[in-house]
Amino acid sequence: MRIKRLLVWQVPLTSHAPYHMAGGKTCDTVTSILLRVDTDESISGWGEVCPIPHYLPAYAEGVRPALEYIAPIVIGADPIGPEALMGQVDSWLQGHVYAKSALDLALWDITGKRAKLPLYxxxxxxxxxxxxxxxxxxxxxxxxxxxxxxxxxxxxxxxxxxxxxxxxxxxxxxxxxxxxxxxxxxxxxxxxxxxxxxxxxxxxxxxxxxxxxxxxxxxxxxxxxxxxxxxxxxxxxxxxxxxxxxxxxxxxxxxxxxxxxxxxxxxxxxxxxxxxxxxxxxxxxxxxxxxxxxxxxxxxxxxxxxxxxxxxxxxxxxxxxxxxxxxxxxxxxxxxxxxxxxAPPEGLGIGVNPDLEGVGQPAAIID
The missing domain is CATH 3.20.20.120 (Enolase-like C-terminal domain)
Incomplete structure (x- = not known):
């Protein structure tokens, strides 16, 4: 199995009520980055990362460029057993752990689906x-x-x-x-x-x-x-x-x-x-x-x-x-x-299947 492409969506998430924290931090509408990793065996994995503004060293607009930067390592790689590929990614791009987290989740999702097991x-x-x-x-x-x-x-x-x-x-x-x-x-x-x-x-x-x-x-x-x-x-x-x-x-x-x-x-x-x-x-x-x-x-x-x-x-x-x-x-x-x-999802892998009609067209296709 090999990774064929990465699809990235930018999804605005709106809090049910404004969420206020110290230091002027507020979650009202925040951009979540949704990632789908496609393979050449028709198994796809989902990842997501949603940084809160001004909270940690992370921002939503940095995820897509980071994924594009690591694409030479990721495209064509074996997704099974996420730590192996993530180790190569860490060597290629130091830091930016928030951006890598979405990829790591998607690799685990693929691994669970291939093993026919829930992630737990x-x-x-x-x-x-x-x-x-x-x-x-x-x-x-x-x-x-x-x-x-x-x-x-x-x-x-x-x-x-x-x-x-x-x-x-x-x-x-x-x-x-x-x-x-x-x-x-x-x-x-x-x-x-x-x-x-x-x-x-x-x-x-x-x-x-x-x-x-x-x-x-x-x-x-x-x-x-x-x-x-x-x-x-x-x-x-x-x-x-x-x-x-x-x-x-x-x-x-x-x-x-x-x-x-x-x-x-x-x-x-x-x-x-x-x-x-x-x-x-x-x-x-x-x-x-x-x-x-x-x-x-x-x-x-x-x-x-x-x-x-x-x-x-x-x-x-x-x-x-x-x-x-x-x-x-x-x-x-x-x-x-x-x-x-x-309770955790009961499906294979992460067990979550985003509704693509709800998220619209991807903001980027990386292949």
Missing amino acids: ALLGGRQMARIPLYHSITCIAPDEMAVIAGEAQAEGMAQFQVKLGADNNWEADVARLRLVREAVGMGPLVYGDWNCGASRLDATRVGNAIAAYDIMLEQPCATLEECAAVRAATGLPMKIDENAHDTASLLRAYDLGCMDAVALKLSKSGGLSATRRLRDLCLHLGPRMCIEDTWGSDVITGAVLHLAASTPSSRIMNTCDLSGYVVPRLDPYAPARSSGHI
Whole structure:
């Protein structure tokens, strides 16, 4: 089997409601890059990557040029066993892991289809029937966020990510966390996420003010050292996100003692191949894992769910149904949340089949 061509679509995904984070980051309508890798044996694989603007070193407009640049390595190559080809791609184009992640997903999709197996069977075997979800709450007025939390809890959600810092007001962030906790009661997991947008001082003040409310903090500051200082000053558990992207960064966070939980995102690390290696490292180091991606629709969500479902349940904190936050859905039959949980697709490979009528003509054909 050989790769024959790459087809690239640019799909605008619109959030059901504007999604605000610290530092002026907002998801309203964001471009997702959809990739199809065709082979000479009539088996195609799907990939997707959807960078959030100003969030990580990634932007949607960079994906297509990167794919065109690596085309001499990819076209004509054997897609089965993604790590082999991805190793050659990494040698040809250093960095740009977000752009490579879409290709890696598509290679895994082809490999699963050729093996006639769902991806979770190739990533460690299915260990969870359904994976717990968290509900992410946009950073708006504290009382409005509490209402959203209550509504999500009524639908079965038991884990809540409270976005913080959009107004650079630490006292408002205290109110956000306090009101959400009061809305859902003690027991459900509640954590406040600044997306690197807080100073060490303000994050410490917030943490100390809500210490009695059983709250976890997520990536308050821009560096691991600052996050570790906040954890030490507050005594609250810490989840690392933006600073956890490869083996070295996970080991550093572990050494600093600030990685009680960690967000493993496919595009942040370079796809399923790289993220699986980080997942396995975390099984050794011990943090609870959120396995997800930055943003996107059904292809990304499907790939995330396969990796999460093949991870021991005792080590999974949660995952995210990214496609549930946006329109359009690329595959109307793809998995959806139910009572705070979600199951991986049951088809071969990723098991997601985008509706081409819905995405229109490809923006590029690379052959």
